[in-house]
Amino acid sequence: xxxxxxxxxxxxxxxxxxxxxxxxxxxxxxxxxxxxxxxxxxxxxxxxxxxxxxxxxxxxxxxxxxxxxxxxxxxxxxxxxxxxxxxxxxxxxxxxxxxxxxxxxxxxxxxxxxxxxxxxxxxx
Amino acid sequence: xxxxxxxxxxxxxxxxxxxxxxxxxxxxxxxxxxxxxxxxxxxxxxxxxxxxxxxxxxxxxxxxxxxxxxxxxxxxxxxxxxxxxxxxxxxxxxxxxxxxxxxxxxxxxxxxxxxxxxxxxxxxxxxxxxxxxxxxxxxxxxxxxxxxxxxxxxxxxxxxxxxxxxxxxxxxxxxxxxxxxxxxxxxxxxxxxxxxxxxxxxxxxxxxxxxxxxxxxxxxxxxxxxxxxxxxxxxxxxxxxxxxxxxxxxxxxxxxxxxxxxxxxxxxxxxxxxxxxxxxxxxxxxxxxxxxxxxxxxxxxxxxxxxxxxxxxxxxxxxxxxxxxxxxxxxxxxxxxxxxxxxxxxxxxxxxxxxxxxxxxxxxxxxxx
Numbered sequence: 233x234x235x236x237x238x239x240x241x242x243x244x245x246x247x248x249x250x251x252x253x254x255x256x257x258x259x260x261x262x263x264x265x266x267x268x269x270x271x272x273x274x275x276x277x278x279x280x281x282x283x284x285x286x287x288x289x290x291x292x293x294x295x296x297x298x299x300x301x302x303x304x305x306x307x308x309x310x311x312x313x314x315x316x317x318x319x320x321x322x323x324x325x326x327x328x329x330x331x332x333x334x335x336x337x338x339x340x341x342x343x344x345x346x347x348x349x350x351x352x353x354x355x356x
Numbered sequence: 357x358x359x360x361x362x363x364x365x366x367x368x369x370x371x372x373x374x375x376x377x378x379x380x381x382x383x384x385x386x387x388x389x390x391x392x393x394x395x396x397x398x399x400x401x402x403x404x405x406x407x408x409x410x411x412x413x414x415x416x417x418x419x420x421x422x423x424x425x426x427x428x429x430x431x432x433x434x435x436x437x438x439x440x441x442x443x444x445x446x447x448x449x450x451x452x453x454x455x456x457x458x459x460x461x462x463x464x465x466x467x468x469x470x471x472x473x474x475x476x477x478x479x480x481x482x483x484x485x486x487x488x489x490x491x492x493x494x495x496x497x498x499x500x501x502x503x504x505x506x507x508x509x510x511x512x513x514x515x516x517x518x519x520x521x522x523x524x525x526x527x528x529x530x531x532x533x534x535x536x537x538x539x540x541x542x543x544x545x546x547x548x549x550x551x552x553x554x555x556x557x558x559x560x561x562x563x564x565x566x567x568x569x570x571x572x573x574x575x576x577x578x579x580x581x582x583x584x585x586x587x588x589x590x591x592x593x594x595x596x597x598x599x600x601x602x603x604x605x606x607x608x609x610x611x612x613x614x615x616x617x618x619x620x621x622x623x624x625x626x627x628x629x630x631x632x633x634x635x636x637x638x639x640x641x642x643x644x645x646x647x648x649x650x651x652x653x654x655x656x657x658x659x660x661x662x663x664x665x666x667x668x669x670x671x672x673x674x675x676x677x678x679x680x681x682x683x684x685x686x687x688x689x690x691x692x693x694x695x696x697x698x699x700x701x702x703x704x705x706x707x708x709x710x711x712x713x714x715x716x717x718x719x720x721x722x723x724x725x
Contacts, residue, residue, distance in 0.1 A: 239458035246449075246461040250468050250499055258492030268601050277608075279601035279615050283485065286602075344611050 267345025269306040269329060271299060282306065282325070283343055292336030295320040299340065311336055357656060362529040363522060365653050366475055366687065369660030370396040372460035373668065375680070376689050380531050390501050391467055391507035393420070397443060397463040398459045398466070399483040399516075403523045413443040415657050422640055422658065423577055428551070429636035432479050437477040440471035446606040459513065462578060463506030468499040471725075482629065512676055518683045529687050532659040540703040543577065543642040547635055553712075553719035554631045560620065562722035563627035569711050569718070570634035576707040577641030585633065597622035642703050660686060 271278040273290050281287065282304045289296040295312030305323035310316075313335035321331045324342050331340040357365075371475055374392040381390065393416065397409075414652075417436040420428030421682050426435075446466040480489045488555065521527045550573065557566055571581055603617030646654050668682040 239456060239461065242453055242457040243461040243464075246457070246464050247503070252465055253468070254492060254495045254499065256497060261488055278603060279605055279608075279613050281600035281602060282601070285598060288603075305492070312539055322575040 365656040371416040425637035438470040438474040441473035442466040443468040459509040460506030467502030557719035573711040577638040577703040579637040580639040593622040
């Protein structure tokens with residue numbers, strides 16, 4: 233009889249809705265970690281999470297190279313190399329993409345980021 | 357004290373008893389919580405006005421802060437947000453759905469909203485967005501425990517002899533004459549200055565020194581030192597720092613790496629928060645003054661809580677009947693007995709002042725360096 237459990241419908245509905253919410257939050261949390269950028273210089277290895285915006289400088293043999301992380305993308309914004317061609321590279325965001333400054337021996341590689349947000353326009 | 361004020365103080369005291377019981381129950385996982393303190397809120401939900409209900413929510417959070425000693429630390433923000441948000445959600449849901457929903461549904465909503473708001477505040481105040489990694493697990497566990505709790509609350513509401521009494525107009529709660537221990541105003545001020553110094557201090561070495569001094573200060577204020585919360589905080593911050601690398605790689609294991617800046621930041625944050633927790637303990641230990649109407653209701657809450665804990669210790673039987681016995685014993689207590697609120701042993705004020713001076717000096721030196 234429905235009368236025996238008059239609250240069953242809403243109790244169950246609340247449980248199912250909240251369980252659904254937990255599943256959705258779980259999917260959002262665990263899908264596509266934003267990853268990090270690995271920076272290799274002639275002396276050391278650095279890692280920076282792509283989720284936090286920041287600017288840092290690392291040292292190469294010619295001098296400092298300035299790196300910017302913004303909006304989940306990494307780029308070289310200044311370098312002590314003669315041509316500064318590395319500063320003209322597009323910011324990188326998805327796993328496997330890289331930017332190198334050969335004269336100053338600085339290499340940026342994206343690790344562990346899944347490109348789920350936008351179409352990769354560099355992959356051509 | 358009016359009838360409704362007594363009821364507010366009494367129900368708040370019962371939530372404190374429940375959080376104390378919760379603390380005593382052994383759990384397989386340290387962060388798994390039953391949310392027992394929600395039980396009284398669920399049971400009175402039907403019968404209480406919004407104003408009294410809000411007062412109970414506030415008293416529950418503040419009372420827990422006083423009993424656990426975390427009242428003057430960041431943790432009060434986390435627990436206050438959880439209590440207020442979930443309390444209002446439960447109240448709203450009950451008003452909206454009335455008899456179409458049982459306490460099980462209300463309990464589920466309360467736990468979900470509580471966990472969600474606590475994670476949001478913990479992310480903003482302590483851990484940063486990395487803590488959301490733990491959200492799905494916490495929320496899922498919360499659904500399971502709140503289901504059990506809801507069934508328990510529904511069972512208690514049907515079988516308890518005490519719950520109907522609270523709404524019975526012929527029943528009056530006993531008034532306890534309270535006497536608050538003399539506050540140690542010099543020590544209170546010294547600890548407050550210390551808190552300001554902890555916030556401004558910088559550098560790993562000085563914060564380590566400050567933590568050591570603070571533990572001594574906590575001891576001088578007669579508060580027990582517990583290392584588990586500090587270690588849990590330190591470990592969780594260090595673990596989360598792995599998820600968001602920052603700086604030179606010190607040690608790498610696949611995608612996880614200990615990085616220099618992230619490690620330093622986690623240690624700085626953990627030490628500062630541990631020092632603040634300890635300062636909060638010390639501050640509670642100095643019996644800061646509780647003034648005005650709110651203060652006197654809080655004092656009555658703590659008095660009821662003292663009686664309840666005492667009465668609960670003298671009961672036997674199943675948990676529901678033990679709680680009922682304790683409630684009845686406390687509510688019907690004879691008038692005229694004196695309850696003393698606050699720590700009984702004296703605070704070592706001179707030591708506290710000296711230690712506060714040391715902390716201020718360390719903080720000042722750390723800023724100038």
